[in-house]
Amino acid sequence: MNNDDNMNNKQKSDIGVPARMSEQELDLVLVKRVQQGDKNAFNLLVKKYQNKIAGLISRYVSNQGDIADVAQEAFIKAYRALPNFRGDSAFYTWLYRIAVNCAKNYLVAQGRKPPANDIDAEDAEFYDGADSMRSNASPENLLLSEEVRAVIFNTIDSLPEDLKTAITLREIEGMSYEEIAVVMDCPVGTVRSRIFRAREAIDNKLNPLIGES
Numbered sequence: 001m002n003n004d005d006n007m008n009n010k011q012k013s014d015i016g017v018p019a020r021m022s023e024q025e026l027d028l029v030l031v032k033r034v035q036q037g038d039k040n041a042f043n044l045l046v047k048k049y050q051n052k053i054a055g056l057i058s059r060y061v062s063n064q065g066d067i068a069d070v071a072q073e074a075f076i077k078a079y080r081a082l083p084n085f086r087g088d089s090a091f092y093t094w095l096y097r098i099a100v101n102c103a104k105n106y107l108v109a110q111g112r113k114p115p116a117n118d119i120d121a122e123d124a125e126f127y128d129g130a131d132s133m134r135s136n137a138s139p140e141n142l143l144l145s146e147e148v149r150a151v152i153f154n155t156i157d158s159l160p161e162d163l164k165t166a167i168t169l170r171e172i173e174g175m176s177y178e179e180i181a182v183v184m185d186c187p188v189g190t191v192r193s194r195i196f197r198a199r200e201a202i203d204n205k206l207n208p209l210i211g212e213s
Contacts, residue, residue: 024090024091024092027045027091027092028087030042030045031045031082031085031087031091034079035083035085042079042082046075049092049095050075052092052173053074053095053096054067054071055168055172056096056099056100056103056165056168056169056173057070057074057099057102059103059164059165059168060100060104060106060161061103061106061107070099070102070103071099073102074095074098074102077102078094078095081098089179089182090179093175093179093182093183096169096183097182097184097185100165100183100184100185148206151206152202152206155201155202156168156202159198159201162184162194163194163195163197163198163201165184166180166184166191166194166195166198167194167195167198167199167202169183170195177191177192177195180195
């Protein structure tokens with residue numbers, strides 16, 4: 001995952017955990033504290049993930065005020081559900097799934113149809129070879145021209161919601177296929193297919209631009 005919101009060593013020391021503790025281990029410590037009645041521990045989880053959750057929700061919801069409302073709803077639902085969290089998956093994966101469901105519920109309430117999981121795993125196309133977007137066109141990994149970056153992000157924003165979410169979680173958040181499958185509540189094969197189709201759409205937009213250089 002993107003580490004921009006991860007706690008530094010001083011912050012870890014302030015809450016009494018070892019500096020070398022991984023982010024996933026830290027999440028579990030904070031979750032256990034919440035389950036024991038420590039509300040401040042949940043505030044730390046909110047602070048850690050609020051930007052990422054808002055970014056994820058923005059892939060479904062365009063209005064900034066509504067993004068904040070949906071994010072708040074996601075954290076409230078997470079807080080209420082935390083007593084039943086057993087750690088079968090990473091906390092952030094569990095939280096992302098709640099946020100996606102809240103965003104979908106928002107779309108339904110607005111009279112819009114949320115993206116459906118309509119692709120069978122058996123029909124999924126696998127694309128493990130060159131990982132073209134990551135190696136050739138990822139705005140995180142290469143210093144691309146502003147024009148190319150604009151094409152990438154504009155293309156991502158124009159994708160169907162299911163493709164947009166999958167490629168964002170993979171390329172921006174750095175999630176594994178398995179983690180994305182949990183968040184999106186679909187088979188891993190479906191995730192691979194969506195990411196392939198998203199990368200293909202981006203490549204189709206980039207090829208004329210790159211060909212001119």
